[in-house]
Amino acid sequence: MTKLFALVDCNNFYVSCERVFNPKLENRPVIVLSNNDGCVVSKCDRAKQLGIKTGVPLFKIKPLVQEHKIAVFSSNYALYGDLSQRVMETLTNFASEMEVYSIDEAFLDLSGCISSFDRDAQKAVDSPLSILPEWIKRDLPIPIVRGLKTEALSEFCAEVAFSYGEKIRTTVQQWTGIPVSIGIATTKTLAKIANRMAKISGQGVVSIANKTELETALAHTMVNDIWGIGRNYARELIEVGIHTALELRDANEELVRQVIGIQGVRAVLELRGISCFSLECLPSQRQGTQVFRTFGEPVKSLAELKEAVATYAAIASEKLRRDRLAASQMTISLITNQFKDEPQYRNSITIKLPIASNYTPDLTHHAIEGLEAIFEQGYSFKKLGISLSGLVPANQVQTDLFDRFESGFDHVDRQTRKNQLMQVIDRINTHMGSGTLKYAASGTQAPWKAKSDHRSQRYTTNWQELPIAKA
Amino acid sequence: MRDRKKVLASRRISWFDKRTLIKQIMECASTMVDRLYTPDSSTKLRLPLYMQPVSAGFPSPAEDYIEGKLDLNRYLVKHPAATFFVRVVGDSMIDAGIHPKDMLIVDRAILPTNGKIVIAVVNGELTVKRLRQVKEKLWLMPDNSNYQPLQISAEMDFLIWGVVTTVIHFV
Numbered sequence: 064m065t066k067l068f069a070l071v072d073c074n075n076f077y078v079s080c081e082r083v084f085n086p087k088l089e090n091r092p093v094i095v096l097s098n099n100d101g102c103v104v105s106k107c108d109r110a111k112q113l114g115i116k117t118g119v120p121l122f123k124i125k126p127l128v129q130e131h132k133i134a135v136f137s138s139n140y141a142l143y144g145d146l147s148q149r150v151m152e153t154l155t156n157f158a159s160e161m162e163v164y165s166i167d168e169a170f171l172d173l174s175g176c177i178s179s180f181d182r183d184a185q186k187a188v189d190s191p192l193s194i195l196p197e198w199i200k201r202d203l204p205i206p207i208v209r210g211l212k213t214e215a216l217s218e219f220c221a222e223v224a225f226s227y228g229e230k231i232r233t234t235v236q237q238w239t240g241i242p243v244s245i246g247i248a249t250t251k252t253l254a255k256i257a258n259r260m261a262k263i264s265g266q267g268v269v270s271i272a273n274k275t276e277l278e279t280a281l282a283h284t285m286v287n288d289i290w291g292i293g294r295n296y297a298r299e300l301i302e303v304g305i306h307t308a309l310e311l312r313d314a315n316e317e318l319v320r321q322v323i324g325i326q327g328v329r330a331v332l333e334l335r336g337i338s339c340f341s342l343e344c345l346p347s348q349r350q351g352t353q354v355f356r357t358f359g360e361p362v363k364s365l366a367e368l369k370e371a372v373a374t375y376a377a378i379a380s381e382k383l384r385r386d387r388l389a390a391s392q393m394t395i396s397l398i399t400n401q402f403k404d405e406p407q408y409r410n411s412i413t414i415k416l417p418i419a420s421n422y423t424p425d426l427t428h429h430a431i432e433g434l435e436a437i438f439e440q441g442y443s444f445k446k447l448g449i450s451l452s453g454l455v456p457a458n459q460v461q462t463d464l465f466d467r468f469e470s471g472f473d474h475v476d477r478q479t480r481k482n483q484l485m486q487v488i489d490r491i492n493t494h495m496g497s498g499t500l501k502y503a504a505s506g507t508q509a510p511w512k513a514k515s516d517h518r519s520q521r522y523t524t525n526w527q528e529l530p531i532a533k534a
Numbered sequence: 535m536r537d538r539k540k541v542l543a544s545r546r547i548s549w550f551d552k553r554t555l556i557k558q559i560m561e562c563a564s565t566m567v568d569r570l571y572t573p574d575s576s577t578k579l580r581l582p583l584y585m586q587p588v589s590a591g592f593p594s595p596a597e598d599y600i601e602g603k604l605d606l607n608r609y610l611v612k613h614p615a616a617t618f619f620v621r622v623v624g625d626s627m628i629d630a631g632i633h634p635k636d637m638l639i640v641d642r643a644i645l646p647t648n649g650k651i652v653i654a655v656v657n658g659e660l661t662v663k664r665l666r667q668v669k670e671k672l673w674l675m676p677d678n679s680n681y682q683p684l685q686i687s688a689e690m691d692f693l694i695w696g697v698v699t700t701v702i703h704f705v
Contacts, residue, residue, distance in 0.1 A: 087658035152615035238616035238642050523618060532653050532660040534624035534632055
């Protein structure tokens with residue numbers, strides 16, 4: 064059975080989220096800033112037309128913002144996360160399988176789903192010859208019928224797939240208020256290309272099947288825009304004269320293998336319509352977790368840095384516990400603002416933990432030790448980061464032979480107590496809002512906390528900030 | 535018709551109380567009855583009631599009537615992905631039982647049809663009104679005689695945001 068994939072991608076996702084609850088923004092250019100209100104991370108089409116690019120710092124576009132009355136927002140991840148979940152949940156109604164690819168993208172496996180939508184189309188996908196009228200099969204020699212199969216049939220399928228895609232798009236828009244673009248094709252790589260076309264053309268849904276359409280699309284896709292082909296691979300392909308997706312598709316497999324290896328051959332096959340990548344429906348095992356943040360104001364004192372590092376350690380260990388993992392290694396990094404004309408310093412330290420842990424007090428203790436080791440007096444620090452690695456399942460932690468003699472309880476007993484304490488803290492924080500219970504080491508003032516001056520309301524996750532309707 | 539939701543709500547609660555009462559009588563008094571019957575809103579795994587320990591030899595007579603817990607989430611929210619909560623300001627819908635500061639449950643998956651109470655966007659603002667279609671014309675009707683109906687014209691910036699299914703009004 065032929066596979067059919069769709070890549071659904073939310074348009075300007077963060078901006079669209081802001082617009083759902085603030086319809087006035089529909090007629091204004093809108094931008095959303097990164098953590099700490101530093102750079103632009105999402106912009107609407109009108110802001111794009113004004114020449115605003117992703118990643119540009121806010122201070123550089125200040126005049127533009129004032130002149131065009133651009134609406135500026137700090138990132139509101141509570142809102143974006145919630146709407147993302149709603150979009151994904153809506154999409155599950157349309158697919159037999161789904162891979163959530165990022166906060167605003169998902170691959171759907173449509174094989175089998177079309178049948179409930181259009182019986183003929185499903186038959187066509189399953190056994191291509193069956194939908195052709197009898198007279199064609201009777202009067203024409205089989206090779207010609209086969210030839211017909213790929214052309215007429217795939218076009219028919221593409222049309223059905225297109226209207227199915229339209230249905231997905233209108234449903235997501237109606238249910239969640241988020242506009243999406245959809246690309247449909249027989250492989251993930253082609254679906255990604257179709258999606259790009261849908262975005263560029265503003266059509267919303269593109270389903271590639273028609274041979275000439277497909278070839279124009281491929282001819283207009285540069286190798287570095289192909290899913291799974293990184294910048295280095297792209298450069299090497301260009302060196303041997305392969306510039307576009309079309310050239311890659313028609314390239315000699317052996318040549319591609321020599322240039323960029325098996326990954327490249329897979330890309331070639333995918334471009335030819337032979338599916339090599341299936342959906343990854345289970346989230347891949349976390350390799351590490353990072354909390355890396357820019358301070359709202361530069362921080363000079365060790366005391367404040369200690370509070371920050373304790374806060375980050377608490378956030379990171381909460382993430383670990385959510386995934387039932389424990390970390391055996393920790394890296395602390397400290398950086399000054401390299402854009403300022405000030406004495407510069409950057410350093411990091413990696414600490415191997417005696418026992419893998421996700422217990423906040425343990426991790427905080429090591430984090431503060433690490434920080435003290437790399438801290439230098441007399442600098443204004445801009446960024447602090449903590450990264451946990453060497454993750455192991457929390458229930459398979461290798462214990463220390465001497466650990467049990469440390470205190471009155473034996474190890475197992477102590478471990479259970481630690482786990483119970485963390486469970487209670489996590490439960491209280493989930494129910495009553497994060498940060499309800501925290502460690503004193505995290506401090507209370509948090510003067511270093513990231514700037515978030517233009518955050519919109521948390522419309523969907525906070526009772527006090529619900530949208531308001533006039534009666 | 536107007537107060538149907540309220541009537542429904544009151545009926546549900548009395549029925550709920552009665553059921554609780556019967557079960558309380560049937561269950562052994564020493565079990566933590568009040569905890570057992572608290573309506574659960576967390577929408578997670580609910581243990582069937584018969585998982586509670588029953589002393590050997592005396593099976594609870596209630597065992598055959600076990601139905602699980604009542605979940606307000608499931609009762610009030612049919613399409614979780616498309617359901618939003620909205621706060622009311624103003625009294626133009628007071629005769630529909632929608633008071634200032636009430637919370638509305640809004641389902642965007644429901645088709646807005648004639649007579650439904652909707653959240654509409656008029657000139658960039660969210661407003662709650664009753665939708666009325668008369669031939670080709672569309673009206674937003676208040677449920678309060680002090681307010682005027684609003685006819686939707688082509689040049690207006692208008693769209694229907696969602697359909698109101700429930701009013702939550704604290705008494």
